[in-house]
Amino acid sequence: MDMEKKNLIAQWAFDCRPVLGRFHLWLVDVEESWSKGEPEKGFSFVPQGLEKAFIMALAVTALGTRLFGKYGEGKGKDKAQVNRIKKDADAMSAYALSEALWYLTRGLPENHAVMVSIGEGLMPKGGETPDMGANPLLGFGRVYARPQVARFLDRRVSWLINDPNFTWDDFYQHIRAANITLWGAAVDTLENTTRFAVGEPTGPLSVFHLFDQPLRISRPYEGYMGTLILPKKVVETAAFDSILINYHTPREIVFKAIRKTYPQIPPERIHVWTLGGQNRVQRIGTLWEQWRALGVHVCEDGYLLPWTGLRVFTDSGTYAPVFAVGVHKDKEGNDHL
Template identity: 60%
Template sequence: MTDSAKRDLVAQWAFDTRPVLLRFHLWLEDVEVERAQAEPVSAHTFAPRGIARCLAMTSAATALGTRLFGEFGAGAKQDKATVNQVKKAADAVSAYVMSEGLWHLTRTLPENHALMVCLGEGLMPKAGETPEMGANPMLGFGRVYARPDLARTVDRRVRRLLNEPGHTFEQFYAWLQARGITVWGAAVDTLENTSRFADGQPTGPMAVFHLFDSPLRLARPYESYMGCLTVPARVAEAAAGSSVLLDYRTPRKQVAEAIETAYPGIRREHIHVWTLRGKSRVHRLGGLWEEWKKAGVHLVEDGWKAPSGLAVFTDSGTYAPTFLVGSWQDEAQAPHVFLCDGYAATAEAMQAASLSDVLDVRSTMSLFSPTFELPFDVEGRLMQLDPSASDFAQRLNDVIGGRGVEAGKVSAYAEAIGDATASNMPLGKPVLHADDFLPEKNWSVLASVGYMCDDPYTGAPGVTRVADNVYRVTTRLATRKASSRITFTLRLMESFETTRQVFSPLLVRFLSGVDHTTRPVKISDSGRIRNELQTMIPQALEHDGESIRVHFDRINEMVLSRQKQAAIQKVLAWYKANHPVWFHWLELA
């Protein structure tokens, strides 16, 4: 590329992504684009070029801001309570930066278009975690980003979907279509591998954003577990050619045989199966591991070197391994196949499954309960039961294996199935595909990933310091049959400490010592604080029309200390008293 062409490329990217660059006071020094195809990703996706590029820049800003100001590594060798607070602080930064980027980039959307978060990650404590380890700052269901008037219109309809009994997703979607409103749905994990981030691990953490050309078929916030199996498309086609239905419930011996059919001559030990590992998962996944071991394949362990040369990890991170699913040849020209199995949280599972056509893989899922206390095969069956049936307890007992089930457990599982039903999760099917979450048969997705640390599955580097206040940040845009790896060189336009404030939520600034009574107040503070409350403490909010009532008594002090709660309450009371017009929506319980 000539110098002139390079300057033109950087200038065009700077122009297209200016809403995000200006918001975070960043200067685009350079951009490098590596495409898997001749055309840009925007030529293959539903999103206009400017929006696609702004999403890439938002992912880059999220990765950069979180890595620099999210207390990376501050939880290393600390007690659980400290680690929990470090994770929440990192989640707060990543969710805030992503939200701010979305807010600014959607100002360039067509007037009848909106972006709505349908699946988020972070509300549910993971299996084995205590309740306060959930309730993490996040972008969750119902967050709408669009031009102001349209955002308010769609937001009112979302509240009706949430609060009006009997109002269904089908009615919500029909209302959108009748009014010519296009809503793009999103599945978001602003900080994948939070524990590794808190521990300062060199690989894993990333920001993941998937944008769909329609809203997902959910009617309210939902987070649980999903069984997931992702194999190369060639394997699924080989199984179909042998009249074998290959999905999550297929015996793994048959999956191994399908791989041998698809890749003649492959050795079983060259079939690499990635699942989450660890002692805490033996009860849930032990049977799955045994199936694979009996098939003679290689169960990927911590430290195994991926083709990138980097060591993989199996303690967390169910999304990124999907990018390695496929085949390659080693130095001796022997074929190797990599696939993913096991389970993931709902948002991660849907994100990975939606990559099917993007990466030429095939993904199937099975709905599990939020507690996931039983073996993987049992979980999938119990979530298909009807909790309203008179013999539900007996059927549950039969599924579990004839062991007596205490009344509390029966109620808990009935409630879990009821929550899934109320959320419009696609129940009634033993195996799910990404299509089941979308209202149209023909759908598209645009995946945007920002790498905070090195990624062993793609070889993408994490945030790298080039010089004082200059950093290289790698992102990836992918859609059906097209993907690009984009590396930005970004310069901070302010000092490091001033930039910290730029990337920090307003409420976090006040908690860190900034005096809210002497700081110049802007009308935008109203929207920012409303946004931050929904991100940081959604469990404490009661929505009543346009108003939000904050209930601090709903917040676990292990999630947010009493001291910080009191400080935030004081700030909100001051804004309400001194700027009642701008904060008319705010009520303190």
């Protein structure tokens, strides 16, 4: 191992010592890779050391959940047993991330705090067992900061939720008057619990988004959103023709923008990865038919992506398709979108 590699490991171990120390972990090796370039001084508003600690917190959450979250134990079990295992996995992931956040935020700059505003943890979903009860969006605390800062924010979060006369503007002004910097987080400690519970090799993720401001604050709720993810070039091509592309744009118009952007790609090599299954026909079946009428390939469950060797799954929603969006070449050199 050369000196540069040793220094890289040492820097990560030093910056991540609160997380590694809490879970009694020894950092043996580190590999860094960047999807877009390589920034010289970090890639966000968070100090470089804290960036590494947040990344490590997610890595520890993923590892701990895989080892102790009953991965694959729901295979062949009935729905009630699978739901029980899913809740256990959720609890493990929520515990791991909560502990990691608590320890790493001891090193936040003065008067800074991280508040988990949106997320999932131990919250039961429709049709699942209600025995765990409903928690406020997450199975762990919302505010991570030094005690005096956390207590200050916790009181105001309570007022914001329970006092109709205390508004978001009041909340914001109180934070400004106290010179507190509040970072908002959106978390899913274990995305795709069903696939995790039955032992599928792809799908489960630990997700942590950090923003430089607080997000929505409310009582527990559950919602579902439809998204249309396209390459930036397609959206820009449509914009030049004064067309706004969003989820509600008729798919024929989206298709025309795709063909204008990538004229070399025929319809059959345009692949749409979307949720599938009989229970979703009523909700989004019309979208499938719009795409198929244009000659586009709507991916079936188990379809092998020609450029990755991974199989598509359509049984549950996930972040995974986002990472596949773009132009790819197959073994014959043909472009696919």
